[in-house]
Amino acid sequence: MNDIKKAIYAATLNILRPLIKILLRNHVPFGAFADLAKRVYVDVALEEFGIPGRKPSISRVSILTGLTRKEVGRIKKPPVLENAETLERYNRGARVISGWVRDRAFWNKEGQPLDLLIEGKDGSFNELVKRYGGDVPSRAVLDELLRAGAVERLADGRVRLITHVFIPYTKEADKIRILGTDVRDLICTIDHNLHSNPSDSFLQRKVSYDNLPTEALPELRGQATQKSQSLLEELDRLMARHDRDLNPSARGTGRKRATIGIFYFEEDSQPHD
Known part of the structure; x- marks a missing residue:
């Protein structure tokens, strides 16, 4: 061999x-x-x-x-x-949250996502869904975001965004379905880099240490989450400007799909011989 x-x-x-x-x-x-x-x-x-x-x-x-x-x-x-319905729910929820975070029409004076009234023409949840959620009833989108823990209903009836991350998979089956998407993208990235010229390779980076004390991990995990989320939100705004579903005025030819993913993993490490 x-x-x-x-x-x-x-x-x-x-x-x-x-x-x-x-x-x-x-x-x-x-x-x-x-x-x-x-x-x-x-x-x-x-x-x-x-x-x-x-x-x-x-x-x-x-x-x-x-x-x-x-x-x-x-x-x-x-x-x-492939479960197309599950992926569509994910994409729809992610688009709505992305619009809420990046569209000034849904910001407060401090530049943060507004607590939205359900109905209304300007700055309402219905308008947000109409703009970013496609041809789906706003009630269905709200229910999905509530189940995912991405939003909450306030006492006055408004809706508050409580996380910039949309993870809709409260059911085990839904969580497993996304396994096929995320792992596939990572393996396809590695496959591309194995046979492409260095100048055409895709980004593939990681940092890894195998002799860390347990006490160091909470800080590491927290920093990784905070900094990675900030970077992903910045990249999301950049990608959204060029996405023709979200920005019909974006110019260009062809149709491409691009993904940028970050993960954190930890486990017990075996000592070296």
């Missing part, structure tokens, strides 16, 4: 361990995982490794994947498992 394959196998084991932990915790047996893996092998072989100008064949996919022609034929059209 050459060094590249050894590195790939080791990396795959590291990736699979936390994923398998999630699968076992949710009673997903190996057979179901193996079937999913086969489906993805076939899907990727068809979409990413075809020969230009030639129709993909079952025989070629069989050679690429190591699966039998019979298996390839059986799973050539894998089912769509």
